[in-house]
Amino acid sequence: xxxxxxxxxxxxxxxxxxxxxxxxxxxxxxxxxxxxxxxxxxxxxxxxxxxxxxxxxxxxxxxxxxxxxxxxxxxxxxxxxxxxxxxxxxxxxxxxxxxxxxxxxxxxxxxxxxxxxxxxxxxxxxxxxxxxxxxxxxxxxxxxxxxxxxxxxxxxxxxxxxxxxxxxxxxxxxxxxxxxxxxxxxxxxxxxxxxxxxxxxxxxxxxxxxxxxxxxxxxxxxxxxxxxxxxxxxxxxxxxxxxxxxxxxxxxxxxxxxxxxxxxxxxxxxxxxxxxxxxxxxxxxxxxxxxxxxxxxxxxxxxxxxxxxxxxxxxxxxxxxxxxxxxxxxxxxxxxxxxxxxxxxxxxxxxxxxxxxxxxxxxxxxxxxxxxxxxxxxxxxxxxxxxxxxxxxxxxxxxxxxxxxxxxxxxxxxxxxxxxxxxxxxxxxxxxxxxxxxxxxxxxxxxxxxxxxxxxxxxxxxxxxxxxxxxx
Amino acid sequence: xxxxxxxxxxxxxxxxxxxxxxxxxxxxxxxxxxxxxxxxxxxxxxxxxxxxxxxxxxxxxxxxxxxxxxxxxxxxxxxxxxxxxxxxxxxxxxxxxxxxxxxxxxxxxxxxxxxxxxxxxxxxxxxxxxxxxxxxxxxxxxxxxxxxxxxxxxxxxxxxxxxxxxxxxxxxxxxxxxxxxxxxxxxxxxxxxxxxxxxxxxxxxxxxxxxxxxxxxxxxxxxxxxxxxxxxxxxxxxxxxxxxxxxxxxxxxxxxxxxxxxxxxxxxxxxxxxxxxxxxxxxxxxxxxx
Ligand code: HEM
Numbered sequence: 014x015x016x017x018x019x020x021x022x023x024x025x026x027x028x029x030x031x032x033x034x035x036x037x038x039x040x041x042x043x044x045x046x047x048x049x050x051x052x053x054x055x056x057x058x059x060x061x062x063x064x065x066x067x068x069x070x071x072x073x074x075x076x077x078x079x080x081x082x083x084x085x086x087x088x089x090x091x092x093x094x095x096x097x098x099x100x101x102x103x104x105x106x107x108x109x110x111x112x113x114x115x116x117x118x119x120x121x122x123x124x125x126x127x128x129x130x131x132x133x134x135x136x137x138x139x140x141x142x143x144x145x146x147x148x149x150x151x152x153x154x155x156x157x158x159x160x161x162x163x164x165x166x167x168x169x170x171x172x173x174x175x176x177x178x179x180x181x182x183x184x185x186x187x188x189x190x191x192x193x194x195x196x197x198x199x200x201x202x203x204x205x206x207x208x209x210x211x212x213x214x215x216x217x218x219x220x221x222x223x224x225x226x227x228x229x230x231x232x233x234x235x236x237x238x239x240x241x242x243x244x245x246x247x248x249x250x251x252x253x254x255x256x257x258x259x260x261x262x263x264x265x266x267x268x269x270x271x272x273x274x275x276x277x278x279x280x281x282x283x284x285x286x287x288x289x290x291x292x293x294x295x296x297x298x299x300x301x302x303x304x305x306x307x308x309x310x311x312x313x314x315x316x317x318x319x320x321x322x323x324x325x326x327x328x329x330x331x332x333x334x335x336x337x338x339x340x341x342x343x344x345x346x347x348x349x350x351x352x353x354x355x356x357x358x359x360x361x362x363x364x365x366x367x368x369x370x371x372x373x374x375x376x377x378x379x380x381x382x383x384x385x386x387x388x389x390x391x392x393x394x395x396x397x398x399x400x401x402x403x404x405x406x407x408x409x410x411x412x413x414x415x416x417x418x419x420x421x422x423x424x425x426x427x428x429x430x431x432x433x434x435x436x437x438x439x440x441x442x443x444x445x446x447x448x449x450x451x452x453x454x455x456x457x458x459x460x461x462x463x464x465x466x467x468x469x470x471x472x473x474x475x476x477x478x479x480x481x482x483x484x485x
Numbered sequence: 486x487x488x489x490x491x492x493x494x495x496x497x498x499x500x501x502x503x504x505x506x507x508x509x510x511x512x513x514x515x516x517x518x519x520x521x522x523x524x525x526x527x528x529x530x531x532x533x534x535x536x537x538x539x540x541x542x543x544x545x546x547x548x549x550x551x552x553x554x555x556x557x558x559x560x561x562x563x564x565x566x567x568x569x570x571x572x573x574x575x576x577x578x579x580x581x582x583x584x585x586x587x588x589x590x591x592x593x594x595x596x597x598x599x600x601x602x603x604x605x606x607x608x609x610x611x612x613x614x615x616x617x618x619x620x621x622x623x624x625x626x627x628x629x630x631x632x633x634x635x636x637x638x639x640x641x642x643x644x645x646x647x648x649x650x651x652x653x654x655x656x657x658x659x660x661x662x663x664x665x666x667x668x669x670x671x672x673x674x675x676x677x678x679x680x681x682x683x684x685x686x687x688x689x690x691x692x693x694x695x696x697x698x699x700x701x702x703x704x705x706x707x708x709x710x711x712x713x714x715x716x717x718x719x720x721x722x723x724x725x726x727x728x729x730x731x732x733x734x735x736x737x738x739x740x741x742x743x744x745x746x747x748x749x750x751x752x753x754x755x756x757x758x759x760x761x762x763x764x765x766x767x768x769x770x771x772x773x774x775x
Contacts, residue, residue: 052736056729063725070718070766077712105713202690222709273615281621302625302706313708461708 049116050123058117065113069104072096076103118210125203132196140181140190221245221253222463228320228337229455232260232286235310235462253464255308258288262296264456266317268386276345276385283314283458299460309464316459318342319349321369321392324450327358333447334358337455340369341412346382347371352414353394353449362401363447365394366414380433392434392451396422396442422446488557488616494550495571495609501543502602508536509595513667521669536594537585543598544578547605551575558616563632564623566763567612574604577640584644590680592671596647627702634698638691639755642727645684646752649745652677656742678741681748682734689727696720715766719758726751 048054073081082102086093100107147153158165170187173180178189223240227233235258237243237251267280283299287307299305305312320337327333333355340351353365372384373391380391399419409415422430424443432440434451441448512532516525525533551572555562562568581597584590590597619628655674658664671677699720700710711717730747733739 052732053738056732056736056739059725059729059732063722063729066718066722066725069713070715070722070762074713077714202693269617271617273617277617278620279618300624301621302627304705304708311708313706315708463708 046123049120052124055117055120055124058113058120062110062113062117065104065110068101069110072101072104074102074104076106118207121203122207125200125207129200129204132193132200136193140179140188142181143183143186143188216246218246219248220464221249222461224315224459224461226339226457226459227259227261228339228457229261229264231337232258233460234258235307255310256290257307257310259305259307259312259460260286260288260294261458262286264317264458266386266456268384278385281314281317310462311464313461314458315461318457318459319347319369319371319387319390320455320457321351321367321390322452322455323353323392324452325353325355325358325363325365325447326450327355327363327447328360328445330447331359333363335452337457338367339411339457340367344382345385347385348382350412352412354411354414356402356404358398358447359401361398361446363442364397364399364414364419365449366397367392367394369393387454390436390454392432394430394432394434394440394449396430396432396446396449398422398442398446487553491550491553491557492609492613494546494553495605498543498547498550499602499605499609501539501546502598502605505536505539505543505598506595506602508532508539509598512536513595513670516670517666519666519669521664525670533594536598540578540594540598541582543601544575544582547571547575547578547601554616558618560619561629561632563636564617564619564628565612565614566759567608567614569632569636569759570604570608570612573636573639574601574608576637577601577643580640580644588680589672590644592651592667593644593647595667596651597644600643600647622706625702625705627698627705631695631698631702634691634695638688638695639759641684641688641691642752642755645681645688646748648677648681648684649748649752652681652745653742653749656745678745681745682731685727685730685748685751689724689731692720692724692727696724715762716758719754719762723751723754723758726754 073085075082082097085102086097089096096102100109104110144150147155160168166182166187170180170182173187173189176191177194178191179193180187180189221244223237223243225233225240233239235254235256237254262284264284265280265282266278269275269277269279281301284296285299285305286294286296287305288294289308297305299312299314301314304314318339318341320339322337323334324332325334334353334357338351338353340349342349347369349369349371351367351369353367355363370380370382370389370391370393371386372382372388373380374383374389380393397414397416397419402418422442424430430443432449434440434449436451436453439448439450509532512529515529515532519526519529551562554568554571558564558568563572578597578601581590581593584593651671652674655664655668655671655677658668659674672680696717699717703712703717704710726747730744730751733744733747
């Protein structure tokens with residue numbers, strides 16, 4: 014795959030030799046191989062790959078935007094399911110996308126290896142023998158001089174060598190050629206593409222990546238169960254995860270206050286304490302472009318948000334839940350949503366769906382947040398109750414309220430309960446069912462860890478970025 | 486204050502480019518129907534020279550505007566769309582001027598100044614934002630490396646694309662027989678093809694470097710090399726089209742016209758990645774800041 018005139022002469026012989034080496038005697042097979050490794054096929058496959066990638070950027074993709082896909086399916090009931098069946102919502106993980114790039118790389122390898130060999134041989138060979146008649150060349154020029162033949166040849170040789178030619182000297186004259194550096198550049202470029210692919214394949218086999226949300230004052234240990242999301246190649250073993258703990262002591266974020274880009278993030282800084290078995294804990298700072306490196310694992314700061322701290326008392330007056338609850342941001346001003354569950358509340362279990370507004374104002378659009386920092390925090394909740402549920406141990410999505418078996422609590426006037434709490438405020442649920450107190454606020458950060466050198470899982474196995482990520 | 490002078494310089498440069506467009510149009514208008522064998526008329530030469538002179542002044546003012554912007558922001562001036570367009574166009578115009586004197590970009594004046602006046606005009610009207618500090622994700626040396634490569638590659642792709650477009654015009658005229666006027670003044674189609682190829686062959690490794698540097702930065706900032714973010718996807722698509730262009734020139738049946746069309750599709754993809762993806766598709770790569 015190059016633009017060098019050299020190819021046309023070098024390649025057929027190279028391929029010929031290779032075919033013989035591989036024993037590709039059968040005509041069809043040889044034809045198929047020759048077609049696959051021809052530059053025209055590579056060119057078409059290359060263009061096809063480009064075209065195939067486009068829908069992946071225009072349609073919502075399941076790994077990165079599952080909500081977008083669901084919404085698209087709702088909006089397009091006729092075409093959506095067809096696109097889904099054809100893999101258009103996971104283009105980069107689809108079989109046809111893989112088929113194109115695998116074929117392309119087979120074509121590339123089939124094309125580049127014989128060329129490397131041909132290049133090596135051409136380098137070792139001397140420049141071509143002297144032609145009998147110079148007029149054989151399309152471009153030629155003549156002249157006469159009084160100097161001796163040997164002097165002229167010496168001068169010409171020096172001149173050509175200085176100009177970077179390889180020279181072959183014969184008694185009757187000299188021949189020279191150049192143009193190898195470019196072919197070398199081409200080969201290096203193509204070989205490095207193959208290397209990148211091999212690296213990616215290696216990484217997606219043995220690499221892993223996981224994200225975890227850690228609230229201020231809490232810690233994360235590097236074990237499988239502590240990750241919120243985790244993906245790994247088939248070669249990965251959980252024992253590969255080095256044992257360490259990252260505690261989030263404080264997270265500081267500053268936003269633009271001026272009129273230009275008001276509200277844009279200006280600084281993130283996480284103060285963490287890293288503990289490794291048998292070692293004294295170490296205090297470190299984690300920032301966006303400065304990941305932590307712990308025992309061969311990189312820990313990145315990926316996003317942040319708010320975790321309102323609440324206390325839920327049940328109908329018996331006991332504390333049924335107390336602590337921070339992670340809310341996920343839904344817009345640039347960190348309007349966040351979350352679910353507070355108190356399954357242990359008695360006589361009835363309690364649950365709340367909440368909206369958290371860090372800088373709440375009330376205007377004609379209703380109540381909303383106008384700035385990402387916590388200037389006027391407000392927690393809005395509605396409330397649900399139901400008979401206690403049998404503990405099944407099945408994993409439950411902590412961001413979604415499963416309403417089966419629950420009924421929404423109503424105020425005496427028949428309207429649903431809608432409490433608006435500022436820090437320190439308590440709302441008593443109707444009919445003595447308990448209360449909810451908004452004690453205060455903590456921030457959380459989203460951390461991502463992965464081995465730094467495993468390039469992997471990024472080619473088709475792509476990244477699982479989740480909604481709610483705001484560190485850009 | 487510095488920021489104000491920077492904006493003033495940009496607006497002045499945009500107007501000067503427009504004046505250069507007018508002068509080059511007059512140059513070609515006077516050349517209309519002219520026989521290629523006859524020497525250029527005095528009027529034609531004069532308009533051409535004026536056009537070039539105004540362009541030189543415009544480029545000086547433009548580069549000054551970019552530098553002042555950097556001084557005002559106290560960082561490299563390419564943290565948002567406005568800054569990226571103005572910086573990249575300043576590079577393109579500098580390369581054009583070097584090209585005029587070093588390897589005869591004869592006849593490129595009109596399309597190049599047209600590009601600059603439209604681009605800079607859009608920048609100062611639509612994309613303009615006040616000086617502001619960077620977001621945390623941009624605090625990195627890669628901010629300089631990645632974007633300077635992107636801006637430079639983009640600048641050269643644009644000049645190369647103009648060469649490809651002129652090549653298509655010239656080939657069509659040559660096929661029809663005698664060329665006159667503007668087209669006759671352009672270099673021969675072979676030469677245009679060669680200029681276009683050299684530009685692309687130079688910019689392509691730079692673009693490869695841009696994408697690779699972006700991937701390395703993404704590993705630092707976001708903990709993954711590649712996540713099929715729209716900007717990443719379209720950088721790859723652009724890369725693929727340009728790779729196809731370079732290969733097409735060596736493949737029988739794809740030489741010449743088809744290759745030139747690929748170069749133009751590549752340029753369209755580059756622009757889309759810059760304007761469309763920044764404004765219409767959302768992803769991690771949202772620094773457009775309009
Ligand atoms: C695989 C990763 C990446 C790729 C392929 C990539 C690609 C590109 C491309 C093609 C441009 C050129 C301008 C354009 O067309 O818009 C660009 C510009 C830019 N990139 Fe990246 N990039 C990557 C990662 C990053 C990262 C990690 C950051 C910062 C955290 C970043 C910040 C920027 C900025 C600030 C610009 C210029 C401003 C603008 O687009 O308005 N890039 N990138």
